[in-house]
Amino acid sequence: MASKRxxxxxxxxxxxxxxxxxxxxxxxxxxxxxxxxxSLVVVVVIIGLAVIWKYTADGTEAGMLGPLYEAxxxxxxxxxxxxxxxxxxxxxxxxxxxxxxxxxVLGTVGIPTLLLVxxxxxxxxxRRPERAVLRRPVAFVAAILVVISMGVLxxxxxxAKESLGSETLSLVPxxxxxxxxxxxxxxxxxxxxxxESGCLNCHVYLGAGAQNLGAPDLSAEGAKxxxxxxxxxxxxxPSSKTPGSQMPSFASLGEENLIKIATFLEASKGPVx
Amino acid sequence: MAKSARQAQIEKxxxxxxxxxxxxxxxxxxxxWFLFRHVPRDVNWMQTLGAATLTAFLVxxxxxxxxxxxxxxxxxxxxxxxxxISNEVTLGWLVRGMHKWGASLxxxxxxxxxxxxxLFGAYKYPRELNWVIGVLLLVAGMAEGFTGYLLPxxxxxxxxxxxxxxxxxxxPFAGPFIAQFLQGGAQIGPDTLAKFYSLHMLVIPGGIMAxxxxxxxxxxxxxxTSPPWSKTxxxxxxxxxxxxxxxxxxxxEPSSEETS
Numbered sequence: 001m002a003s004k005r006x007x008x009x010x011x012x013x014x015x016x017x018x019x020x021x022x023x024x025x026x027x028x029x030x031x032x033x034x035x036x037x038x039s040l041v042v043v044v045v046i047i048g049l050a051v052i053w054k055y056t057a058d059g060t061e062a063g064m065l066g067p068l069y070e071a072x073x074x075x076x077x078x079x080x081x082x083x084x085x086x087x088x089x090x091x092x093x094x095x096x097x098x099x100x101x102x103x104x105v106l107g108t109v110g111i112p113t114l115l116l117v118x119x120x121x122x123x124x125x126x127r128r129p130e131r132a133v134l135r136r137p138v139a140f141v142a143a144i145l146v147v148i149s150m151g152v153l154x155x156x157x158x159x160a161k162e163s164l165g166s167e168t169l170s171l172v173p174x175x176x177x178x179x180x181x182x183x184x185x186x187x188x189x190x191x192x193x194x195x196e197s198g199c200l201n202c203h204v205y206l207g208a209g210a211q212n213l214g215a216p217d218l219s220a221e222g223a224k225x226x227x228x229x230x231x232x233x234x235x236x237x238p239s240s241k242t243p244g245s246q247m248p249s250f251a252s253l254g255e256e257n258l259i260k261i262a263t264f265l266e267a268s269k270g271p272v273x
Numbered sequence: 274m275a276k277s278a279r280q281a282q283i284e285k286x287x288x289x290x291x292x293x294x295x296x297x298x299x300x301x302x303x304x305x306w307f308l309f310r311h312v313p314r315d316v317n318w319m320q321t322l323g324a325a326t327l328t329a330f331l332v333x334x335x336x337x338x339x340x341x342x343x344x345x346x347x348x349x350x351x352x353x354x355x356x357x358i359s360n361e362v363t364l365g366w367l368v369r370g371m372h373k374w375g376a377s378l379x380x381x382x383x384x385x386x387x388x389x390x391x392l393f394g395a396y397k398y399p400r401e402l403n404w405v406i407g408v409l410l411l412v413a414g415m416a417e418g419f420t421g422y423l424l425p426x427x428x429x430x431x432x433x434x435x436x437x438x439x440x441x442x443x444x445p446f447a448g449p450f451i452a453q454f455l456q457g458g459a460q461i462g463p464d465t466l467a468k469f470y471s472l473h474m475l476v477i478p479g480g481i482m483a484x485x486x487x488x489x490x491x492x493x494x495x496x497x498t499s500p501p502w503s504k505t506x507x508x509x510x511x512x513x514x515x516x517x518x519x520x521x522x523x524x525x526e527p528s529s530e531e532t533s
Contacts, residue, residue, distance in 0.1 A: 015507075015508045015510075016498075016507045016508030021311060023505065024311030024312055024313055025312065026311055026312075027311070030312075037321075039321075039324055039325055042332075046374055047371060049370065049377075050369075050373070053370045054367070059360075065374075069425050073426045073428055073431035074428065074431075082433045083432075084419075084422070084436070085419075087415065088419070088437075105443050108443045109440075109445070109448070120408040121405075122404060123404050124401065128397075131395075131498070132394070133392055136394065139391075147388075
C-alpha cells in the first residue's frame with residue numbers, strides 16, 4: 001500500500017509528464033541553444049584564465065594568478081607552510097579552529113564527514129513534496145547558514161596570515177625600516193631567518209603572522225631587555241625560560257643562526273615614529 | 274514529374290547510410306528521441322549549469338590526455354617535465370593552464386549546479402538517487418583536486434600533500450591505513466607520486482565518467498523540473514473544481530426552473 005505522500009508524489013510526476021508532453025518544447029533547438037552558449041562561456045573563461053596566468057607570471061615569479069610553479073619539492077625544508085588548493089581552504093581553516101590534540105579529529109574528519117552524510121541523504125529526510133524555496137523555511141535557512149559558513153571559512157583560509165616563508169621574506173626590508181634596524185646587517189639577516197623558519201605560524205610581527213597557541217606579539221620583544229644570551233637559550237629550549245611554553249626547540253638552526261635571530265629580536269624595540 | 278523522381282532518388286541515397294545504421298543499431302532513433310524530446314517550456318538559464326559542468330569536465334579530460342603525453346610521474350623528472358610543458362612544448366602552457374584553471378571552474382560549477390538543484394527542490398521524488406550520484410561526483414571531483422595537486426612536484430604540491438595525508442591519518446579506524454596506502458612508503462616519494470598519478474588519471478576519472486553516464490541517464494529518464502515559481506510549471510496542481518459537462522447541467526437546473 002502506497003502511503004498518501006507516495007500517492008501524491010506519483011500523481012504529481014504523472015501530471016509533470018503529461019504537461020511536458022503537451023506543453024513542453026523540444027530540447028533541440030531550444031534548450032540545447034542555451035546549453036551551448038553557457039558551455040562556450042565556460043571554455044572562454046578557462047582559456048582566459050590560462051592566458052592571464054601565463055602572461056603575467058614567469059616561472060616561479062607570481063603574476064596576477066600566482067606563479068607557474070613554486071621551487072622544486074624539497075623534503076628537507078621544515079619551514080614551508082603548506083597551502084591546499086582554494087577549495088580546501090574551508091577545511092584548512094577548520095583545522096585551525098580545532099588545533100588542540102583532543103579535538104583535532106573533529107575538524108579533520110568529524111565535522112566534514114557529518115556534513116557530507118547530511119548532504120548526501122538530504123532527499124531521504126527532506127521528504128515533503130513542496131518545492132518552492134520560501135515554503136521550505138528550514139531547508140532555506142540551513143542552506144544559507146551552510147553557504148555563509150563555507151564562504152567565511154574559505155575567506156579566512158585564503159587571507160590567513162599564516163603565509164609562506166617566501167612570501168614573508170619580502171616583508172623584511174619594511175620591518176628593518178619601521179623598526180629602525182636597517183643599519184644592522186646581522187639583525188636584517190636574523191629577520192630573514194625569522195621570516196623563513198615558520199615563526200610567524202604562531203607569532204605576530206608588525207601585524208604579519210598568526211596568533212596561535214598563545215604565542216606573544218614580537219614587534220617590541222627587544223624592549224623587554226632580555227639580552228641576546230637569554231634569547232638564544234630560549235630558542236634552544238623555550239620551556240626552560242618560559243615554563244609551559246608550547247614552542248618547539250629551534251636548536252637545529254645552529255648557534256650562528258640563533259644569534260642572528262636573537263640579534264634581530266633584541267633590535268626589535270617597536271616601530272620608530 | 275521526372276525531376277521529383279530524381280529528387281526522391283537523391284534523398285534515398287543520402288538517407289541510405291542513416292537507414293543502414295538505424296536498422297543495425299537503432300541509434301538514429303535514439304538520437305532523434307534525445308534531440309526532440311520535450312523539456313518543460315519554462316526551463317531557466319540556471320538549468321544550463323549541468324551542461325556547463327559537463328563541458329568543464331570534458332575540458333579537463335581532453336587537456337589531461339595531452340598533459341599525460343609530456344608529464345613524467347617520477348620525483349626526479351616530474352618538476353622538470355612541468356617546466357618543460359610550461360616553457361618549451363608548443364602551446365603546452367595553454368593546455369596546462371586550462372587544466373589547472375579548468376579544475377577550479379569544474380568545482381565551482383559543481384557547487385552552483387548543486388545549489389540550483391537545491392533551490393528548485395529538484396532532489397525530491399523521483400530524483401533522490403540522482404542527488405546522491407551528484408554528491409558522489411562532487412566528492413570525486415574534490416579527490417581529483419587533491420591528487421592532481423601533488424603532480425607538479427613543487428614545494429606547495431609536496432607540503433600540501435604532507436598535510437592532506439596527515440589529515441587522512443587522523444580518521445578513526447581506517448585513517449592510518451588510508452594514509453599508509455596513499456603514501457606508499459616511509460615518506461612521500463616515488464611511490465606516492467605514481468599512486469596519485471594513477472588515481473588522478475585512471476581510477477577517479479573512470480569513476481566520474483561512469484557516474485556522469487548514470488547521472489545523465491536519470492536526467493533523460495526523469496526529465497528536468499520546472500522552476501517552482503513558474504505559473505505554468507509542469508506537474509502543477511490541476512484546478513480541482515473544474516465543472517464537467519454533467520455538473521454544468523445540474524447547476525443550471527434550478528435557474529431554468531426559476532425562469533419557467
